[in-house]
Amino acid sequence: MASILHIDSSPRGERSKSRQLAKEFITAWQDRHPDDAIAYRDLRQTPVPHVTEDWIAAYFTPPEALTPEMAELLKFSDELVDEFLAADRCVFSVPMYNFSIPSNFKAYIDHIVRVNRTFSDENGQFKGFANGKKVLFITSRGVEFGSGSPYEGWDAQEPALRYPFQFMGVTDIQFIHANGLDLGDDARKRGLNEARSKIQALVGSW
């Protein structure tokens, strides 16, 4: 039995395509693996605050020197780290915003990339602790990025997601992108169909 962490980040609810696709993946996964435990977090319902100067001061304070106020500031981040580390597999749904990621998912990343929790720093030698985990990102995008598109090479979303997780030691990172969702009915159908085919293929082999 594996533990799966499923996080949705779109500020949109039912209309969100990234949520719909992640739900389809999770539903198909549960059909195949009914005993797996799914932890669900919705960043729309429970937003992660942006980091502050006081939070950063607490972050860099050794655990034994934390004041009660500092410990309180880190409490939510601690919960997010525990939840992330406990998962064998993560499914994150993330829309593209301004060629990168929405600020709520960036805030989530800022809270889980924690020294001595998800990585260590030995005089500038960094080591991630989150190895052995599989991470799948399901993304939704308004435009297309293929060869010949005016936006070819503009995808800053995939690196914004990949590198922090690689830094934390995750080696198995996969992406399913739904492209062209705001380019009219034909492009939307094509983008969703391609993403759904990849979901069906991955759910049997992940």
Ligand SMILES: Cc1cc2nc3c(=O)[nH]c(=O)nc-3n(C[C@H](O)[C@H](O)[C@H](O)COP(=O)(O)O)c2cc1C
């Ligand atoms: C604030 C904002 C910024 C966006 N920026 C981009 C962008 O840079 N590139 C892109 O392809 N689509 C962009 N889009 C379109 C969304 O990625 C697209 O509509 C996607 O389906 C939204 O995800 P959701 O359906 O899960 O909410 C943007 C949408 C919003 C609301």
